[in-house]
Amino acid sequence: MQILDGKALAKKIEQEVTDEVNRLKEVCGCTPGLAVVLVGQDPASAAYVAMKKKACDRVGFYSITHDMPEKISQEAIEKTIMMLNNDTNVDGILIQLPLPAHIDTTKLLELVTPEKDVDGFHPFNVGRLTTGLDGFVPCTPLGVMELLAEYNIDVKGKNCCVVGASNIVGKPMASLLLNADATVEICHIFTDDLKKHTLNADIILVGVGVINLIKEDMVKDGAIIIDIGINRADNGKLVGDVDFENVSKKCSYITPVPGGVGPMTISMLLSNTLKAAKLNAKKIKESK
Ligand code: GUN
Numbered sequence: 001m002q003i004l005d006g007k008a009l010a011k012k013i014e015q016e017v018t019d020e021v022n023r024l025k026e027v028c029g030c031t032p033g034l035a036v037v038l039v040g041q042d043p044a045s046a047a048y049v050a051m052k053k054k055a056c057d058r059v060g061f062y063s064i065t066h067d068m069p070e071k072i073s074q075e076a077i078e079k080t081i082m083m084l085n086n087d088t089n090v091d092g093i094l095i096q097l098p099l100p101a102h103i104d105t106t107k108l109l110e111l112v113t114p115e116k117d118v119d120g121f122h123p124f125n126v127g128r129l130t131t132g133l134d135g136f137v138p139c140t141p142l143g144v145m146e147l148l149a150e151y152n153i154d155v156k157g158k159n160c161c162v163v164g165a166s167n168i169v170g171k172p173m174a175s176l177l178l179n180a181d182a183t184v185e186i187c188h189i190f191t192d193d194l195k196k197h198t199l200n201a202d203i204i205l206v207g208v209g210v211i212n213l214i215k216e217d218m219v220k221d222g223a224i225i226i227d228i229g230i231n232r233a234d235n236g237k238l239v240g241d242v243d244f245e246n247v248s249k250k251c252s253y254i255t256p257v258p259g260g261v262g263p264m265t266i267s268m269l270l271s272n273t274l275k276a277a278k279l280n281a282k283k284i285k286e287s288k
Contacts, residue, residue: 001248002151004226004255006143009150010263014059017270021060024277028285032277033062034092034118034269035084037077039103040070045096052094055266061273062089070100077103078111085113091280092118092273097168115279118272120172129172132179136272141173143264144205144226145180151253153203153224155182161201163187163194163241164208169228173205194218206241207261216246225254228261 024030034056038049049065056063066080084093093116099105114124120136128135148155160177164170165188177184187197189208198204198218206214207228219225225248229241240257248254255261 001251002253004147004151004253004260006147006255006261006264007259009147010143010267013146013267013271014055017267017274018059020274024281025060028281030277030281031060031062031089032092032273033064033087033090034094034273035087035090036063036065037068037080037084037093037095038065039068039072039077039096040100042098045098049096051266052269055270056273059270061270064090074103074107077108081108081111085111085116088280088284090116091277092116092269094119094269095121115283116276118269118276120272121167126167126172129175129179136276137176137268138168138172139268139272140169140207140228140261140265141176142272143268144173144228144261145176146268147226147255147261147264148224153253155180155203158182158202159185159200160203160205161185161187161197163198163204163206163213164228166207169207173207173228177205208241210241211239212241212243214242214247216243216250219247219250221250222252223250225251226261227255227257230257230262 021032036049036052038045053063053065084090093112095108109121112122114122117125117136120138125135129137155177160182162170162174165186170186174184174186185197187194195218199220201223203224204214205226209229209231211231225242227240227242231239233239238258
């Protein structure tokens with residue numbers, strides 16, 4: 001069994017992004033910028049946003065967090081997003097999810113200009129992903145694909161079982177795998193007999209937020225296990241959705257939690273923001 005070391009790969013990608021940022025600063029005097037919209041007091045969201053900000057600082061991006069109170073109106077957030085759409089210092093806009101119940105999340109995600117949609121959540125970019133066109137791809141599934149590529153794992157023709165059908169992880173994960181010629185099954189909360197599906201899989205990719213959902217009797221010998229879950233166990237430790245101790249004895253590769261997919265998500269946010277900055281710099285140059 002081999003560990004898929006997301007932490008190490010993320011570090012390598014961060015260095016590449018840093019080098020590219022320095023080059024951009026020299027060549028065109030531009031600094032990639034990321035704006036984050038954070039609404040309310042959810043501690044997990046605040047922690048994720050703090051990690052994203054720190055990563056931006058490490059690679060030399062400009063970053064700004066719009067910290068908004070829980071009871072803020074839809075209109076006030078919309079105004080902020082429109083302002084960020086027009087701000088030339090901002091290349092990427094990220095609305096941290098989930099938002100409070102009174103907010104229309106879909107409407108906000110659709111308001112972000114697709115060129116700054118570094119989370120890949122705008123229907124324009126979702127459509128480009130499902131049709132196999134270039135665009136912005138959600139960071140977590142993109143990070144999984146990078147991690148597989150780093151270990152020369154080709155998904156072509158492989159049976160992949162994606163467990164979880166969210167817009168953030170499961171659905172884009174399935175699209176990326178399909179675009180890479182995998183055979184893809186998507187299982188979810190209403191799937192009857194999950195084990196029947198996972199047992200058939202060469203690669204299991206799970207991100208639903210249920211501790212120990214994937215147990216050793218659900219995994220075939222030599223399978224590849226990608227754990228996208230992040231949960232806080234009773235003892236305070238971070239754990240994924242896979243029973244790591246027992247499943248790791250049976251599989252060929254597995255991602256740990258922490259240190260697997262999590263760091264890759266952050267590094268893909270950095271590379272998506274860099275990509276947006278380059279596109280925006282090119283557009284500004286062409287318009288001159
Ligand atoms: N909430 C949980 N994951 C994510 C993510 O990747 N992006 C955003 N914006 N919010 C999230």
